[in-house]
Amino acid sequence: MRYLKDFLSQEDFTKTLIYPYLKCTEQEAAILRYLVLAALDGESEERVLDILGAIFGKPTDVKKLRLDNLKDWGKQEYINKIERTEHLGAIKSLLDSGWINAVDFSFLRDREVGRDMALLELLPLEVSLSSSFLRLLEDGSVQQEVPVNTPYTDHLEYLTDQFLRIGLLASLRHKKSAKIASQIRSVEERIQARLERSKSEIPAHKLLKDHHLNTKEEIIFFALLKEEYYGGDGYYRDMNNLIDLVSHNEYEKIQNRALLDEKSTLVEKGLLDYGEMLNPFGGIMRTFFIPEELLRKLINTPKKRRGNKQNLATELLEQDIFELLTPSASFDEVILPSATRATLESILQQVDSSVVARLKEWGIVDKHKGVQAKILFYGAAGTGKTLSAQAIAKALKKQILHFDCSKILSMYVGESEKNVRKIFDTYKDIAQKSKNPPILLLDEADQFLSTRIHSNSGAEKMHNQMQNIFLEQIERFSGVLIATTNLVESFDKAFSRRFDYKIEFKRPDFAMRVALWEKFLPKTAPYARGINAKALASTLASYDLSGAQIALVVKNTAYKIATQAKPIFKEEDFIQMIIREQKGDFDEQKSVGFNTH
Incomplete structure (x- = not known):
């Protein structure tokens, strides 16, 4: 354990063998050393408040103080405790860098969607050394997971970074980890840096800018694009799984459903589409996908996708x-x-x-x-x-x-x-x-x-x-x-x-026949006096016309009237057409309903 011994024995932490990887402050190094010593004593988890007290001042056990002696506690004790909180930034930095983990992962929920934590929220947490730091102590190296911020040479490099981002977000949903949260921020910063250095335009990024997508809309879009590109198992076609990816509590899940409704930017702008299936209970299941035409524009040379869906x-x-x-x-x-x-x-x-x-x-x-x-x-x-x-x-x-x-x-x-x-x-x-x-x-x-x-x-x-x-x-x-x-x-x-x-x-009743005549009679055509939808529904009731028959009668009557020098729709014209069609057997007309345009 050469690197472990070196880390604990060097008075100046900047001279330790692992310092080039740590890139931390003296305060942060002191916290790491304290946690290493605690681990050697069999204590793998330590409360932040106790760590600060042990390193930066002797903690006071408030529980042993009598309530009536609080006034005699002294201002200096308060000052000492407040001074310890000034080192909370070191705890947060170590969490962000992934060298320590929070044992209670609930505090990470807000950080998943970008909210900065209040430092005082860290006080009650218990923390432990991360596996990355322990591996560093063991072999003196860490795996570089994030490449340098070089310009994008093609759109596939950009998509690879975005897909990595989605994968990390998905991992964070299953395992709350400060390291993963830090990796996500690193990848997002790297994407931005590479875009700023890139000279050629990336189609997918241009799409985001043109439609002014917010962060949650971006995540949903790239999750679906990843699903399409790699031919996944359909996990991110499911509405609930997409919503879960951008939500950190039940309340946000309800709010974020608006991101995928019919009037949302993603759906209205045609960036994604969805299908619905009725279930036996009358409910609807909704699955999403990126339209084929848009997919071809974004992925010019896609990998072979297993189970590729065709139109x-x-x-x-x-x-x-x-x-x-x-x-x-x-x-x-x-x-x-x-x-x-x-x-x-x-x-x-x-x-x-x-x-x-x-x-x-x-x-x-x-x-x-x-x-x-x-x-x-x-x-x-x-x-x-x-x-x-x-x-x-x-x-x-x-x-x-x-x-x-x-x-x-x-x-x-x-x-x-x-x-x-x-x-x-x-x-x-x-x-x-x-x-x-x-x-x-x-x-x-x-x-x-x-x-x-x-x-x-x-x-x-x-x-x-x-x-x-x-x-x-x-x-x-x-x-x-x-x-x-x-x-x-x-x-x-x-x-x-x-x-x-x-x-x-059922065959239409009087009210329906009025509505049907009203629907199919041409609005701008000339009519004889007294000819309107209600009158025709009444006077022609004995013919018991269906909706499709009314549509056909109006259409054929219009063809006849249009050939006349003085075209005027009269009741007898409709009757003649009804009689003619009845002789030809109305029901043999293969109409698909009674909606015409």
Whole structure:
């Protein structure tokens, strides 16, 4: 133990062998020597107040003083104690340098987010020598963890430093350490110094400046960028883990959720995006990612990332089953019966992070598995089922993989059973490769959901087998699935039990028809006297039009009126178009709802 003996025997600490590494003051060296001697006596932890008393003055045991003799204690004793507190700066410096650790780590919580500690807060702490200092005493060297502050030569060097910063912050959350806190400050100072010396512009740093991100927003952004770059396990895609990284108590966690809401700088400026998954209880789990286009700008030559997530458009190029729908209509634009709207909104409004966190804690919700929601929309054609599915997707910031189930027999003649599985297998493969798994929309699923027929005919046996496979796949499905059907009476109860939510879509009543006519009638078109939404809803009530039918009638009537020399919308024009469409069978119109632009 050459370095240990040398450190304790040299009167002038600047002449010790380890002094070039210590870079401390005489006061700090005295504290370290005291702690080394205490450790040799078997005392690994010492109270700061006792250390100061032992080194810089004899401590007074206040507890032994009688209360009535306090006045006789003497001003000099107070002066001595106050003088000892002047050495608290040495304690703080040793904590910052990482040569000593605080045994009670709770005081570091504020320092994690940059708040300077009041020196008097150190008095009740117990401290011990750090492993770094003990290793220095043993072998006379320390590992240089922070390189010199040279200019950045490329953007990857800058990202490496930022990723190191994130890693240290994560370590500090799991193990409170003055050394780690000191390393974080060193890395942050080093990043700033290297940026000041750099001549070329770093894309990621320019992004921070252009959007005026604060420290917490920077940390969240680089945590996600690190996740994307190294192809991590998704830990920092989770909202709660991101919030935890920039929070040091429960109150701040609540406050900092605003950093990731829809109106936050990070989301509004498109620096990150998120996906949401409904759980069976109506709650929503949210995961974040950096948009692919932005990612390409920031990481020009990325390392190969394991499990790299692709965008849906890329994945869909490799299959011919699904149609990709990017929803544009919100619930504000969908006209529905009040009861139906209330049911749909209740699914989306039960967003309570504390409930989700509690369910995870109880083990009801798997922390590592996406939650499920299987929803059935049933009712007459043209009542807004498909459009409502798109509104749900928009609310969840998801795209839709749309499959028209009415085509399955014609598409896969002789292989219907096999290709029912193919639908679900293909969706699963796409969802696993996607950053934000899409909603699976099975439109016109009547033949899958109808009551099975017990018959010996080959066709009916094949149909029943196809339904059985469909039932099996619904049972095993993981994700968000919405199925639509016009069936009501012939719905098989075995399928009903497999859906978490079953929502009926009814034909519009008078109030809804007024709203629908108002929505679709062109605002700037000329109308005959007395023609308005309320009048049309009343006089044309006997035709029992659905929302999709009203939209189609208005559109086709407009085409007819626009060709006239004196274009004026009259009631008879609408009636003619209704009769014409009825002859062609309204319900054969493949409308996706009744929202038009």
